[in-house]
Amino acid sequence: MTVLSLLSIAAETPTRVDPVRLFLDADIVVQAVMAGLLLASLWVWTIIISFALRVAGLRRRNAAFEEEFWETEDFDAFMKRQGKRGIPSSRVAMAGFAEWRRSTTPQLRDREGARQRIGAAMESQVAQEADELAARLNFLATVGSVAPFVGLFGTVWGIMNSFFQIGAQQNSSLAVVAPGISEALFATAIGLFAAIPAVIAYNRYSNSVSLFEARLQRFADRFHASLSRELEKL
Secondary structure (H helix, E strand, C coil): CCHHHHHHHHHHCCCCCCHHHHHHHCCHHHHHHHHHHHHHHHHHHHHHHHHHHHHHHHHHHHHHHHHHHHHCCCHHHHHHHHCCCCCHHHHHHHHHHHHHHHHCCCCCCCHHHHHHHHHHHHHHHHHHHHHHHHCCHHHHHHHHHHHHHHHHHHHHHHHHHHHHHHHHHCCCCHHHHHHHHHHHHHHHHHHHHHHHHHHHHHHHHHHHHHHHHHHHHHHHHHHHHHHHHHHHHC
16 A cells, blocks of 8 residues: 555544534434434523523613612602513512502501502512513423433434444444444434533523512512501501
8 A cells, every 4th residue: 555545545534523524424313313402402592692681681670660669759650651661670569559559448447458468469470570581491491301311312323223234234343333323422412512501501590580589579578568558557
């Protein structure tokens, strides 16, 4: 064998992993698994980025609203001006004030019952705001728990196909087995690529939702205390 032939063989032999080639050379079942995991990973990153932007915006708008809310002297005018801007704290305040109006009739006799209804209305709105914020996080939890097993299924299928090729060619050399196993293991790698950021983001954002809910609850408690004091004057 000449030096030129050796150089040509070396040039054709890949020196690093080519993800595109691994995907194109894989079995159709493994390709379907990889494609599904890649789509899931893309959606995971979309949720991660959009959720971060959404939470940052909500925190900023909530802080500005609450600062104005506690400084205002004309609550009705303030809520007419701010109540339709889609701010969670605003909706919590509106829920409490709406129940206040329904409960504080001229025939009000049960102040304690009115106080409980106002608190329940605001607590319900706080829970609804937290549920709406956390709705898309369920997909992160699903991907984080399922994606590694989906990737493992692709790996098992690819390895089974490699053993089938060994039997068909009656050749157990590494050159026959290695490509199929590499493609199979690539499916597991994609599964982990989708699952790891999903798990990290889910844990982090679940904590963010809990903190946001706690902040709304503190606002609701403070407003409830203010309304309770007004009830005592009736």
